Amino acid sequence: MTVSEFQSRCKKSTKTIHSWLRQGYLPGAVQDPATGEWDIPEHTREPYTGTRAKTARAICASMVQAANRRQHIVPALYHLDPSEFEGYIDALVDADLLCRRTVDGVTYYDATLKGQEYASLSGDKLKKLVGECLSTTVVAIVKGCASAVLEAGLGKVI
Structure with a gap:
């Protein structure tokens, strides 16, 4: 799923989700090196913070x-x-x-x-x-x- 889709699901800001991605809090998420877009696995849970x-x-x-x-x-x-x-x-x-x-x-x-x-x-x-x-x-x-x-x-x- 995209960052936007994950954002809709967990009701957090895009800034927060990008911070989680940079810190490795969303395992399995991969960034496309060409576009910079993130692909977040469907089963991903909001991290404990x-x-x-x-x-x-x-x-x-x-x-x-x-x-x-x-x-x-x-x-x-x-x-x-x-x-x-x-x-x-x-x-x-x-x-x-x-x-x-x-x-x-x-x-x-x-x-x-x-x-x-x-x-x-x-x-x-x-x-x-x-x-x-x-x-x-x-x-x-x-x-x-x-x-x-x-x-x-x-x-x-x-």
């Missing part, structure tokens, strides 16, 4: 809330490295709060029934419950990352 979470619990809680609102989330929205972003997503999938769905090469994140139930809670309650669900998963991710860093470092030394 709420307050940027700073702690792991707040990041996870905002991801669940965004998925529940059917908003798209990408690493750039959280200023995260793609692998770190995927770690959060993996933890939320493992905790049965999110599920992945891929359409035309673009991955979308949907709230599960459990995620929908949690997303209806207030921010502080959601952060607490998400933290409880994720505590063991996050510890495993951190241990795995630390192990990989140590192995990579040891490989360079040897």
